[in-house]
Amino acid sequence: MQPLVTTTRLTLRDWSTDDAPAALAIYGSSEVAHWLTPVLGRIADVDAMRAVLEQWQQEQPGLTPPQGRWAIERNDDGAVVGGVGIRLLPPDAEDLELSWQLNPDEWGKGYATEAARGLITWAFTQDIDELFAVARPNNARALATVKRLDMQWVGETTKYYGLNLQVYRLRPGDLQG
């Protein structure tokens, strides 16, 4: 499988159904699912996780880059530690949202920041001029990562998903060397 992006510690690549157990440790964890609901509810078991990964695999070739969903694999041991995605935000399908989720055992190591930096660098080669991130005002970890990425404050809105969300934006000129 050709990786999308490789960084010092991580590789971003397409999901495989073989990733179901590792993905369940992410999307089946209440610590992660709490922040993804109602967009993606907590995944109950490995069979349900495999079905979700199958759906992501089927959708991936039809998405216009830089949209997609990728596994974050650690280079040292090949473990899947998280997932990242870029997709169009509802309801207007104009704004591209960057999102990331890590296995809770892997929080606090800088993996989300490192994976997102790699993904962002690639995404800005794909003829786009801005990316957004949204987070609930009390999602302190997500907001800290957004700030580490030098994303710029836009404001608060309820227009996406009907939730009150803080919105941040990144343009190529905001990237730190």
Ligand SMILES: CC(C)(COP(=O)(O)OP(=O)(O)OC[C@H]1O[C@@H](n2cnc3c(N)ncnc32)[C@H](O)[C@@H]1OP(=O)(O)O)[C@@H](O)C(=O)NCCC(=O)NCCS
């Ligand atoms: C949001 C989420 C991905 C952030 O994970 P994270 O590990 O805190 O994020 P980062 O990669 O930015 O890591 C930063 C932490 O790693 C530490 N760190 C260690 N090595 C580091 C490095 N090389 N580079 C940067 N930070 C490093 C930082 O000091 C910081 O630690 P702290 O949180 O104790 O202050 C994670 O909490 C998560 O999966 N949440 C649930 C899903 C979610 O809310 N996603 C966002 C909306 S889609």
